[in-house]
Amino acid sequence: MTFGEIAQSRLHEIAACSQAGDGVTRLPFTPEHRAALDQIRGWMEAAGLQVHMDAAATLVGRCAGPEGSKTLLIGSHQDSVPGGGRYDGIMGIALACLALEKIRREGLAPACSVEVLAFADEEGVRFPTALLGPRVLAGTFDAAALGLADRDGVTLGAALAGFGGDPARLAALRRDPAEVLGYLEVHIEQGPVLERRAAAVGVVTGICGIERNAIRFTGETGHAGTVPMADRRDALVAASRFIAAVSEQAGQTNSIRATVGSISVHPDAVNAIPDRADFPLEVRSVSNEARQGFTDEMRALGNRIAAMPCHSR
Ligand SMILES: [Zn+2]
Structure with a gap:
């Protein structure tokens, strides 16, 4: 199989980690989230990454670079909107793992440390707050959000703790910008422009x-x-x-x-x-x-x- 075919088959397989119904519905801290992390862990291990889940329930796969090197963060969100597409978010995780797997198979090693990040909650569908993982890394997460509840009255803090995260340790996850080389995310275009131009890739120059x-x-x-x-x-x-x-x-x-x-x-x-x-x-x-x-x-x-x-x- 080519790497493109592997990507397609992985994205097809992980799309089944979803609530019943049309499209992909994968909310954070649910059995579907757990099942998806099991698959992502497999992708990370195939790329030779050291895997752990951090206190914000972000699955992290790390490849250590030369001593003292900075870390390139590559990631996206594993969660979806209700009835979402099978490429949204998860593709950025799948392709990052495959890129590192390719480098490894070719006997190469990155010149810096690299971490692949699978964020738990980006969409803000289950709780009235979004971007838990990225905010924690940036040091901009407001701990008051831990008290926000979903429709069933379960708070973000309780759901996170029940999933194996640790609300008390979120502040410690803040990354020192001096140790980070950059952040890279591959994301499906949620619009018609690339397809109309028959362009495979566009480079994002800004965020609205x-x-x-x-x-x-x-x-x-x-x-x-x-x-x-x-x-x-x-x-x-x-x-x-x-x-x-x-x-x-x-x-x-x-x-x-x-x-x-x-x-x-x-x-x-x-x-x-x-x-x-x-x-x-x-x-x-x-x-x-x-x-x-x-x-x-x-x-x-x-x-x-x-x-x-x-x-x-
Ligand atoms: Zn997305």
Whole structure:
């Protein structure tokens, strides 16, 4: 088998470590997580790595380099969103292990230490907090998150401890930047661009900052039959104009992604003019400046639409 075929077969096999249903559903600190770590451990051992699970339940496979060498971290998340894809996250772990296995088979050795990391909880699906493993390594994990509970009332701290982690030792996992050469992650592209260009690989040049703004348009409710069109203050009509304008204006940039993914309307009845429309506006950009500038413009636009006489909205 080629390395590509080995990667495909491993990714196919580990996709079965999932709750029943469509796609891959693998939440942290569950039997599916445990079963996945058993397979990942096998991949790491095949690459000649020394394997252990750290206090944050990150599975770590280490290949020690020359004395005093820095460590290159290569990793990704083993967990998934509900009904997720079979390449998301886990591919970055599988390919890192295979790359090191190839180097080993060819009788070569890396010029630095290398650690492959399989993070327990990146997605933030089970608990209302995300990126446990990476935050712990960066020293930015807020211990208060250990008290956050899942739907069944199990806290992150209890789930982690029950899985063999150690909430009391998380702070000790912080890496000294002086000892780290860098961090590398291979990740599936979650968009259409590479496929459209028939490009196998793209190099990430930045990570989007995300901001979410809660937007509300208010108007006046009334009966759908008796209030003349010219007399209406329909909050949903104003919101609709705003949402369409946001999408248009973001489309004229190449640096902004702006999305309204949900909306709630009051009174939410087929024969009532809406007096309230609430929705989140999510704005992403690799440039903080561009993102903030766009959000300011949209705020001004929202105010202009809200101030328009109802019949010209
Ligand atoms: Zn991912």
